[in-house]
Amino acid sequence: MNIIQIIPGSGGSFYCGNCLRDSKYFDALKEQGNKVVKIPMYLPLFSDEHDISDIPVFYGAISVYLKQMFPVFRHAPSWFDNLLNSKPMMKMAASMSGSTRATGLEDMTISMLLGEEGKQKHELDKMVDWMAEHCKPDVVHLSNALLLGLARRIKEKLNVPVVCSLQDEDVWVDVMHTQFRDRVWKLMGEKAKDVDVFIPVSDYYSGLAQKRMNIPDEKLFTVHLGVDPADYQFTNSAHKKERNIGFISRMSPVNGLHILVDAFILLKKKPENNDVHLHITGGYTGDDKKYVKELKDKLAANGLMDYSHFWKKFEGEHRSNFFERMQVVSVPVPHGEAFGIYLTESMACGIPVLQPETGAFPEIIAAGGGGVAYSPNTPENLSESLSDLINDKQQLEKLSGKARKSVEQHFDINIQAKKLVEVYKKVAK
Numbered sequence: 001m002n003i004i005q006i007i008p009g010s011g012g013s014f015y016c017g018n019c020l021r022d023s024k025y026f027d028a029l030k031e032q033g034n035k036v037v038k039i040p041m042y043l044p045l046f047s048d049e050h051d052i053s054d055i056p057v058f059y060g061a062i063s064v065y066l067k068q069m070f071p072v073f074r075h076a077p078s079w080f081d082n083l084l085n086s087k088p089m090m091k092m093a094a095s096m097s098g099s100t101r102a103t104g105l106e107d108m109t110i111s112m113l114l115g116e117e118g119k120q121k122h123e124l125d126k127m128v129d130w131m132a133e134h135c136k137p138d139v140v141h142l143s144n145a146l147l148l149g150l151a152r153r154i155k156e157k158l159n160v161p162v163v164c165s166l167q168d169e170d171v172w173v174d175v176m177h178t179q180f181r182d183r184v185w186k187l188m189g190e191k192a193k194d195v196d197v198f199i200p201v202s203d204y205y206s207g208l209a210q211k212r213m214n215i216p217d218e219k220l221f222t223v224h225l226g227v228d229p230a231d232y233q234f235t236n237s238a239h240k241k242e243r244n245i246g247f248i249s250r251m252s253p254v255n256g257l258h259i260l261v262d263a264f265i266l267l268k269k270k271p272e273n274n275d276v277h278l279h280i281t282g283g284y285t286g287d288d289k290k291y292v293k294e295l296k297d298k299l300a301a302n303g304l305m306d307y308s309h310f311w312k313k314f315e316g317e318h319r320s321n322f323f324e325r326m327q328v329v330s331v332p333v334p335h336g337e338a339f340g341i342y343l344t345e346s347m348a349c350g351i352p353v354l355q356p357e358t359g360a361f362p363e364i365i366a367a368g369g370g371g372v373a374y375s376p377n378t379p380e381n382l383s384e385s386l387s388d389l390i391n392d393k394q395q396l397e398k399l400s401g402k403a404r405k406s407v408e409q410h411f412d413i414n415i416q417a418k419k420l421v422e423v424y425k426k427v428a429k
Helices: 017-031 061-069 071-075 078-084 087-095 106-113 121-134 145-158 169-173 178-194 203-213 257-267 286-301 317-325 341-348 361-368 379-390 393-410 413-427
Strands: 002-008 035-041 139-142 162-166 197-200 244-248 277-281 308-310 353-356 371-374
Touching: 002 017, 002 145, 017 035, 017 341, 017 413, 035 121, 106 145, 106 178, 121 145, 139 145, 139 413, 145 162, 145 169, 145 178, 162 203, 162 413, 169 178, 169 203, 178 203, 197 203, 197 413, 244 257, 244 317, 244 341, 257 277, 257 286, 257 379, 277 317, 286 308, 317 341, 341 353, 341 361, 341 393, 353 361, 353 379, 361 371, 361 393, 371 379, 371 393, 379 393
Parallel strands: 002 035, 002 139, 139 162, 162 197, 244 277, 277 308, 353 371
Antiparallel strands: none
């Protein structure tokens, strides 16, 4: 099949689960003989821009923001847009505070959902015209429901079905003020009519999105996230010499790093945990700098900086090195998550995951038994669960084997990509 993926990027400033999900599907779909074109929006997906090659980044983050806020920029010449969308400017935008959060961007979110009726009509036409000139897709796949404003014009111009993934839109929308939040969910529900099929990443999130957007059952097909087991080296966690607890996600309150830090402080008060270290990676944006500094100060105040390690780099070999050293991984997201691809990455390496009993976490863990779900999500409960697991070598060995097998049997990207193609075929002409 000929497939277009439209993917908003983070610029590589932090571990972006959605970017990683879409990139892995891109590779797996190509490996299976499909022709796939990946079109980035706002920012490149990764810091080295290896994902974009000759394909332009549409809706450049700086250009779109200026045109939203200052009407005079909507008539700027093309050379000015090209300057704003250059690689140096994109790198700068990726590191800026506010470039990847909803607060302050409510009007732009609504305008994007309005599509051809919004203030980014010029960018929409430019993207669709480029697609019509350079691609002949059988289907176009939108990365998330915040892009639903693109669907109608794409269908009109290309005359192909449009499908849309569903993952963590609530994380972006629900932090907005009530008047914006309600309008955005309503708009997404209205624009959902322009999409042929939705692909939630878990049954949990399928239910949440259906309730918020009033999507009919027949338009929902859950396809779990996956990774290629061949890309990850398995080592049984019980056989590792060092006892390391890992966190891999954006270092922000929404991902619960403060819960893990508090749990680690409690854990280290027990003599049997004297040799345990905490390793944290995943990057952060300008919005998170104060938060990360406060956590480092807290660890220092408890005399634990020698046992706490913040990894600056998290892509490629750096992430592989990180996984190679971990015994257990925990990302205690306070309100749960639609999936969390860091779980499948960890489990593929044979690392058991320890997650709160919220969101899709119980669903993922139950699929193959590759970890432990605890409740409620407090530092005290997490500390006890971590201590119990790392001090029980037999249980650690058992869960480590199950973690790897869980990925091989349930979360192999090659199997999931085939399921995705089956969904495409349901709607393709």
